[in-house]
Amino acid sequence: MNLFExxxxxxxxxxxxxxxxxxxxxxxxIIAAVIGVLVGIAVYRSPLGSALATALASAILTVPSFALIGLLIPILGLGVEPSVTALVLYGLLPIVRNTIVGLGGVDPSITDAAKGIGMSRLGVLSRVELRLAWPAILAGMRVATQLMMGILAIAAYAKGPGLGSEIFSGLVRAGSANSLNQALAGTLGVVILALLLDGIYALIGRYTTSRGIRG
Amino acid sequence: MAENVTTTPLDNADGDAVSGVEIQLNEVTKRYSGQREPAVDSFTMTVPAGNIVVFVGPSGCGKTTTMRMINRLIEPTSGKITIGGEDALSLDPDQLRRRVGYAIQQAGLFPHFTVTQNIAVVPGLLGWDKKKISDRVEEMMDLVGLDPSVFRDRFPRQLSGGQQQRVGVARALAADPPVLLMDEPFGAVDPITRGNLQDELLRLQEELHKTIVFVTHDFDEAVKLGDRIAVLGNQSKILQYDTPDAILANPADDTVAGFVGAGASLKQLTLLRVHEVEMTQAVTAKTSESVEEMRKRIDARGGRPFGLVLDERGRPLRWVHKRDLASGRRLSEAGRPVGDLVSKQSTLQDALEAMLTEGGGVAVTGGRGEYAGVLEMETVMNKIRELREEHGDGADE
Known part of the structure; x- marks a missing residue:
């Protein structure tokens, strides 16, 4: 049986x-984006807070994914919980960092004008700052998604959902019939999904970014 | 511009009077923690309703801080500010700012909003209905000289610097605030555009009669725009608060004099328009008339042996000296062409410039380019002398 069959x-x-x-x-x-953007909003005005949040998120990313998932199993058990927790933690860094960079990059004269013509603090944030930082935040989400694609495959170790189980069982049964096909099918599936989602991101970016700030 | 010189305040669509209101600042002080000296020290001033008051002073003197306390972008440490009799410090800051127009350098437009959306922000915040907002946006774009059909859906980055500033002013005026704060709004555009924008602002002000507080470090701009100028020193100390005329003619102290800079008399000329001084009449003839006719008129008039040839529509064409009027020549070829003209609306500074080019009197034209008279150098000199004496007396009182 070849791969196609x-x-x-x-x-x-x-x-x-x-x-x-x-x-x-x-x-x-989405979960990582909500948390990451909220963290970004909370810290972007303070250089110390920004540095801390970025450092913390980076530190998480330096823990090998296999180890992190392994460490989460005793706490959260097997299955969905450790996988989701690990994915969200890994996805935080690109999103938090890009949110901070995006919000910090908004021209102060624009926020000054927004405030000066009577927008409330929340209005300035939601109608001006986040709208202007959106392309950066979306780019962060895009990177996070790509990261998660690969890491979720490893989460099969904790009995997480997805194509990882194909790869794992293929590798475990190495040498037996169809073991290579199974591992390959899982791997290729991840790659194809990653490409598809990336394409969708490009479309989302196009339709949710104002023409006035689209590069 | 010429038609609007004497307009009274116009009414807007709602029939509200558009006139500005008085702003009073009383002992307003701003202290930042960790600094011994206050940034603004006990600033007291009345900005008369419907006037443009320009805060001018060196960088860091606190003029912008002072202005930003009026709409509470900076909260005063102590003191009292009233706008149209209402205590600004007891209002909700966001509500207050919706009623005070605000325009800043480089416009501060929202890059992700179209021109329409930018102008519509404050009416939207005030909860106007859609129809009223879109009518108002069109009206504002017309007012600042941007064709709505062309610019309505453009984004700020698709506009030139000058056009962005216009949108910035339109946005500031959209909710028809009685008071307008402008923080070096024309600081970032090239000098020619800047001059145009200044002219536009003056034209708008003739229609709207807002109370405008304008901050600049450019004294020439202050002279051109201000009904009154406040020359500010460190900690926003008012060194002199008076009409441009009076400050130019009679600076309060050496610091003000230094700031006024060289050429005060020349600057004073920018405040006067040609129609405000006396013109003389030259001997004129149309191109269709004969040289003999013109010579006769020059002789009959006595005085200097010059005349002005006009075209059929009465526009100045050529200067002729009596000796150019030999028989047999045509008036359309005699003498030399008129080099430079000024209109009745031109400043005396422009007129003086033209006189230097022309080497003497300069022909003045009316609204459609028709001959209106001749302005002589002596007239300008006399006017300056007159002004100086006037304000000189004022200072001794």
């Missing part, structure tokens, strides 16, 4: 795993 044969379970994989990554990106 294998994929055709297992299409049902592969496509389900793929869907779960993509869905988990998208959901984790």
């Amino acid at each position: 294998y994929v055709a044969d297992r299409w049902g379970s592969l496509s389900l795993q793929g869907l779960l994989h993509a869905s988990a990554v998208v959901q984790c990106t």
Whole structure:
């Protein structure tokens, strides 16, 4: 059985795993984005806070994903919880950093004008600052998504959802029938999903960024 | 501009009087923690309703801080500010700012908003309905000289610096605030555009009669725009608060004099328009008339042997000396062409410049370019002398 035959044969379970994989990554990106943007908003005005938040998020990223997931299992058990926690933690750095950079990069004269013509603090943030920082935040989310794609595959170690289980069981059974096909199918699936999501990001960027600030 | 010289305050669509209101600052002080000296020390001033008052002074003197306390972008440490009799410090700052127009250097436009959206921000914050907002946006764009059909959907980056400033002014005026604060709004554009924008602002002000507080470090700009100028020193100390005329003619002290700079008399000429001084009449003839006719008129008039040839629509064409009027020549070829003209609306400074080019009197034209008279050098000299004597007396009182 070659790879194509294998994929055709297992299409049902592969496509389900793929869907779960993509869905988990998208959901984790959204959670990471909400947390990351809130953290970014909380710290961007203070240089110390920004440095701390960035350093902390970087520190998380330096922990090897395999180790982090392993460490989370005793606390959160197996399955979805450790996987989601790990993904969200890894996704924070690009989002927090880009939020800080994006909000910090807004021309002070624009926020001064916004305030000066009577926008409330919340109005300035939501209608001006976040709108202007949006391309940067979205870029952070894009990087986070790509990171998570790979890391979720490793989360299969904690019985997480997605294509990782294909890769793992293929590798575990190395040498036996279809083991290589199984691992390859899982890996290629991750790559293809990553490319697809990246394309979707490009579209989202296009339709959610004002023409006035689109590069 | 010429048509609007004597307009009274116009009413807007709602029938509200557009006139500005008086601003009073009383012993307003700003102290920053950690600094021994206050940034603004006990600033007291009345800005009369409907006037442009220009704060002018060196960088860091506190003029911008003072202005920003009026709309509470900076909270005063102590003192009292009233706008149209209302205590500004007891209002909600956001509500206050929606009623005080604010325009800044480089416009501060929202780059992700179109021109329309930018202008519509304050009316939107005030909860106007959509129809009223879109009408108002069109009106504002017309007012600042931007064609709505061209610029409505453009983004700020698709505009030139001058156009951005216009949108900035339109945005500041959109909710029809009685008071307008302008912080070096024309500081970042080239000198020609800057001059145009200044002219536009004066034209707008003739229609709207807002109370405008304008901050600049450019004394020439202050002279051109201000009904009154406040020359500020360190800690926003008022060194002199008077009309441009009076400050130019009679600076309060050496610091003000230094700031006024060289050429005060020349600057004074920018305050006067040609129609405000007396013109003389030259001997004129149309191109269709004969040289003999013109010579006769020059002889009959006595005086200097010069005349001005006008075209069929009455526009000045050529200067002729009596000796140019030999028989047989045509008036359209005699003498030399008129080099430089000024209109009745030109400043005396422009007129003087033209006189230097022309080497004597300069022809003045009316609204459609038709001959209106001749302005002589002596007239200008006399006017300056007159002004100086006037304000000199004032200072002794």
